[in-house]
Structures are given as C-alpha cells and as structure tokens.
Amino acid sequence: MNDTVNIGEYCVHCFHSVAPGSGRFVNRIPADVCSGLNYLRLDGYACAECMILDCDRCGKGIALDEDITPDMCNLDGFADHADRVCEDCLTNEEKERWESFYEEDE
Numbered sequence: 001m002n003d004t005v006n007i008g009e010y011c012v013h014c015f016h017s018v019a020p021g022s023g024r025f026v027n028r029i030p031a032d033v034c035s036g037l038n039y040l041r042l043d044g045y046a047c048a049e050c051m052i053l054d055c056d057r058c059g060k061g062i063a064l065d066e067d068i069t070p071d072m073c074n075l076d077g078f079a080d081h082a083d084r085v086c087e088d089c090l091t092n093e094e095k096e097r098w099e100s101f102y103e104e105d106e
C-alpha cells in the first residue's frame with residue numbers, strides 16, 4: 001500500500017495554506033512527507049518556515065538555502081561531527097574551502 005493524498009496548496013508540515021495571498025506562497029517548495037499513518041503519503045508543499053533548520057553549532061535557525069553541509073566544503077564531515085552549520089559558525093579553514101568550492105563550480 002502506497003497511497004498518496006494530495007493536500008493541494010498546503011504545507012505538509014504545519015498545514016498552513018501556501019496559496020497565493022497566504023503570505024507563504026513566495027518561498028513554498030513542492031514536498032511530500034510520510035504521515036506515519038497507514039503509510040499514507042501527503043503530497044503538497046513545504047513553507048519557508050518549516051524549512052528552517054537549526055545550526056548544529058550555535059543552534060540558531062538557518063534560512064532555506066543558507067545552511068552549509070560538509071560536502072559544500074568538499075569535506076567528508078566536519079571535525080566536530082556537525083551536520084549543518086550557519087555561515088557564522090564556519091571556521092576560517094572551512095570557510096576557505098567553502099568559498100573555493102563555489103569558485104570551482106563556475
């Protein structure tokens with residue numbers, strides 16, 4: 001059984017509307033989650049607020065697309081085993097790697 005329920009223009013995490021005019025339309029992204037209920041999947045959107053992640057070093061919320069993971073620094077893992085950190089928490093060495101990784105990309 002793998003039923004998917006399309007909940008339309010709602011956030012699959014907080015169930016707030018992400019329809020135009022809702023205030024959550026701009027940064028919404030298509031998303032689906034397993035509801036944990038009879039293996040039912042919910043198909044809809046995730047709003048920007050629900051995409052905010054915590055920095056593993058300072059605990060501050062990191063906005064969508066601003067989190068930095070080890071592979072973005074060309075590392076197998078951060079020395080302190082953090083999974084994602086904010087830009088402020090990068091060490092100088094990590095920051096250098098991160099910046100040069102993006103330069104190579106262009």
Ligand SMILES: [Zn+2]
Binds near residue numbers: 016
């Ligand atoms: Zn949400």
Ligand SMILES: [Zn+2]
Binds near residue numbers: 087
């Ligand atoms: Zn941080």
